Amino acid sequence: MTAEPDAPVDADAAPLGVSARPPRSLARAYWPVAATGALLALVPLWLGEERLMMRLAVDALVFGLYAVGFNVIFGSTNQLFLCVGALAGLGGYAAVILTEEAALPMAAGLVLATALATAVGGLLSWVAVRRSLGVIFTGIVTLTFSLSFANLLLGQRELTGGETGLVVSAGAGFLEDRIAAYYLFLGMLVVFLAVFRALQRSHVGWAFRALRDNELAAELAGVDVARYRVYAGLIGSAMLGITGAVYAHSNEFISPSTFAFGHVDVRVLVMLAFGGLGTLLGPVVGTVVFAVLDEILVDTGQLRTVLYGLLIIVLFLGFKRGVVPAVTDFLHLLARRARSRVGRPS
Amino acid sequence: MTAVVLDGIVLGLQFGLLGVGMTLVYGLGGVLNLAYGQAAVLAAMVVAITLGDGAPALVATAAGLLAAAAGGVVIDRTLLRPVYRLRGEHRVLLGLLLTLGVAFVVDGLLLWRYPTGALRLAIGGEAVPILGVRMRVGSLWASGISLAVGAVLWLFFRATTLGRAVRSAIQDEVGARLIGINPAAVRTFIFALSGALAGLVAVTRSMTSPVSVTAGFDFTILALIVAVVGGLGSVAGAFLAGVLLGIISTVSAFYIGQYITTIVLLAAAALTIVMRPRGLLGRQV
Numbered sequence: 124m125t126a127e128p129d130a131p132v133d134a135d136a137a138p139l140g141v142s143a144r145p146p147r148s149l150a151r152a153y154w155p156v157a158a159t160g161a162l163l164a165l166v167p168l169w170l171g172e173e174r175l176m177m178r179l180a181v182d183a184l185v186f187g188l189y190a191v192g193f194n195v196i197f198g199s200t201n202q203l204f205l206c207v208g209a210l211a212g213l214g215g216y217a218a219v220i221l222t223e224e225a226a227l228p229m230a231a232g233l234v235l236a237t238a239l240a241t242a243v244g245g246l247l248s249w250v251a252v253r254r255s256l257g258v259i260f261t262g263i264v265t266l267t268f269s270l271s272f273a274n275l276l277l278g279q280r281e282l283t284g285g286e287t288g289l290v291v292s293a294g295a296g297f298l299e300d301r302i303a304a305y306y307l308f309l310g311m312l313v314v315f316l317a318v319f320r321a322l323q324r325s326h327v328g329w330a331f332r333a334l335r336d337n338e339l340a341a342e343l344a345g346v347d348v349a350r351y352r353v354y355a356g357l358i359g360s361a362m363l364g365i366t367g368a369v370y371a372h373s374n375e376f377i378s379p380s381t382f383a384f385g386h387v388d389v390r391v392l393v394m395l396a397f398g399g400l401g402t403l404l405g406p407v408v409g410t411v412v413f414a415v416l417d418e419i420l421v422d423t424g425q426l427r428t429v430l431y432g433l434l435i436i437v438l439f440l441g442f443k444r445g446v447v448p449a450v451t452d453f454l455h456l457l458a459r460r461a462r463s464r465v466g467r468p469s
Numbered sequence: 470m471t472a473v474v475l476d477g478i479v480l481g482l483q484f485g486l487l488g489v490g491m492t493l494v495y496g497l498g499g500v501l502n503l504a505y506g507q508a509a510v511l512a513a514m515v516v517a518i519t520l521g522d523g524a525p526a527l528v529a530t531a532a533g534l535l536a537a538a539a540g541g542v543v544i545d546r547t548l549l550r551p552v553y554r555l556r557g558e559h560r561v562l563l564g565l566l567l568t569l570g571v572a573f574v575v576d577g578l579l580l581w582r583y584p585t586g587a588l589r590l591a592i593g594g595e596a597v598p599i600l601g602v603r604m605r606v607g608s609l610w611a612s613g614i615s616l617a618v619g620a621v622l623w624l625f626f627r628a629t630t631l632g633r634a635v636r637s638a639i640q641d642e643v644g645a646r647l648i649g650i651n652p653a654a655v656r657t658f659i660f661a662l663s664g665a666l667a668g669l670v671a672v673t674r675s676m677t678s679p680v681s682v683t684a685g686f687d688f689t690i691l692a693l694i695v696a697v698v699g700g701l702g703s704v705a706g707a708f709l710a711g712v713l714l715g716i717i718s719t720v721s722a723f724y725i726g727q728y729i730t731t732i733v734l735l736a737a738a739a740l741t742i743v744m745r746p747r748g749l750l751g752r753q754v
Binding site for chain 1: 548551558561562570573574575577580581686690693697726728732735743746
């Protein structure tokens with residue numbers, strides 16, 4: 124399809140941000156990760172007494188982990204994976220079934236489940252790349268995978284418990300304490316963010332930026348676009364798989380709705396779009412803001428769906444690049460102003 | 470077996486109409502309308518409410534279709550304007566996300582106001598034997614209406630100036646503009662038509678099984694599958710794919726089971742994209 128010929132084509136107006144280079148110095152590159160960890164580590168001191176609030180905080184962190192994984196796949200390489208919940212669910216169900224039915228030790232179950240999710244995600248990515256599906260068709264294919272997976276969960280009743288779900292009896296005992304679970308997931312978040320930053324700083328990140336900003340130019344400059352897309356698919360899917368697996372063990376109970384498309388994918392997409400696609404802290408900002416928002420909107424029932432819808436519309440019309448890039452730009456602008464004021468004799 | 474295939478055709482004709490509405494909007498506006506199913510549900514709810522107020526079925530249906538068509542026009546004229554300024558994948562992506570937002574808003578509002586809303590058009594009368602199979606009157610009506618509307622659409626696209634204008638705008642927007650067609654006006658018209666088609670399918674579906682207020686997402690997915698298999702932008706392809714998928718769906722539901730059927734339909738869409746991205750009858754993309 125073509126746009127109207129007289130319509131201005133505004134590349135910046137795309138909902139995909141342009142990735143900035145990460146800082147060179149080690150300290151400047153990793154301090155946001157450390158600061159995030161330190162700040163979020165204070166949350167249980169504040170909420171620790173309230174079991175329900177801690178439960179919500181843990182769920183919020185899990186969504187943050189999903190968002191980082193999705194950020195590697197979609198935010199960094201433009202592969203619209205509409206199967207975040209399904210890949211996490213694959214990890215979760217595989218981990219539980221392997222430990223409960225096949226009586227494997229929990230660690231082995233976690234490793235195998237993560238490997239399975241990684242393999243499936245990598246395969247999806249490979250197919251999308253090989254058939255050069257583009258954003259939309261990648262989205263539709265992964266969406267069909269999501270919905271098929273949800274149907275399989277419902278259909279394979281004897282293995283998955285169908286709609287009623289699975290009770291995870293062999294859960295790790297210490298994870299039943301919500302505060303312990305919180306710190307475990309926070310640790311995972313810090314590790315994920317560090318991995319994301321390390322990727323950004325490596326040649327992989329360089330390739331990601333190149334292929335995201337202009338795929339054709341990247342290809343011409345010698346970037347093996349296909350290979351790096353599959354890398355992103357594998358790394359992101361591994362993050363999703365292990366998050367789903369650990370969550371299943373910590374939650375004592377999983378059901379298809381735990382990993383449902385409408386529950387996970389939409390939220391992760393909105394969170395990440397709000398925070399800023401492809402940015403280090405975008406997932407964190409999205410997580411915190413939406414956790415607070417959920418708490419505020421808790422009594423609104425169906426109207427919450429309406430508000431979510433409005434938010435999606437406003438976000439994508441207004442803040443196309445997300446909050447983190449907008450704030451960074453603003454800070455850069457302030458810094459430049461300050462510098463020019465110092466340099467210029469008044 | 471005949472009964473299963475006939476049921477499949479009944480279902481498939483409706484799948485076809487559903488797919489046509491989706492495929493037209495994509496072909497012309499470059500937007501995958503994720504709020505498409507919500508138009509169907511909106512129509513169903515309006516029909517149910519006006520019927521409840523004592524209006525005759527025809528009037529109620531007309532009101533429902535009008536509401537869905539109006540919804541389409543409003544979205545096209547307001548929300549999607551910035552989308553049309555973009556090009557290529559950015560355009561489709563922004564369209565996708567904005568219509569997703571619309572879907573949530575409509576779903577949330579309908580669920581909030583009518584949490585248990587559902588439309589069921591009961592059509593009385595004795596079952597009619599066709600090819601030795603007793604078909605319910607509701608199924609016959611649903612197929613008859615779908616066929617008639619399909620035929621009207623076909624004539625419209627072949628034989629009327631407006632229909633030809635639509636086809637030319639789908640093929641080449643710049644070319645259409647050069648011969649004096651206003652693509653924006655055609656697009657608005659298509660959004661109205663697409664909304665009305667979604668509403669119509671909701672009404673014909675309700676003749677055989679209830680259409681509940683939560684059915685929006687399912688309608689959208691179904692329309693997406695049909696449109697993709699038929700080839701995005703191809704009206705005939707959508708119809709063909711609809712009938713094929715309808716038959717596949719009832720046959721597999723009968724012999725294998727319901728949940729596998731959904732997976733079969735989804736796999737059909739995924740395979741089509743991977744093997745033949747332009748679909749059954751689509752143009753080269």
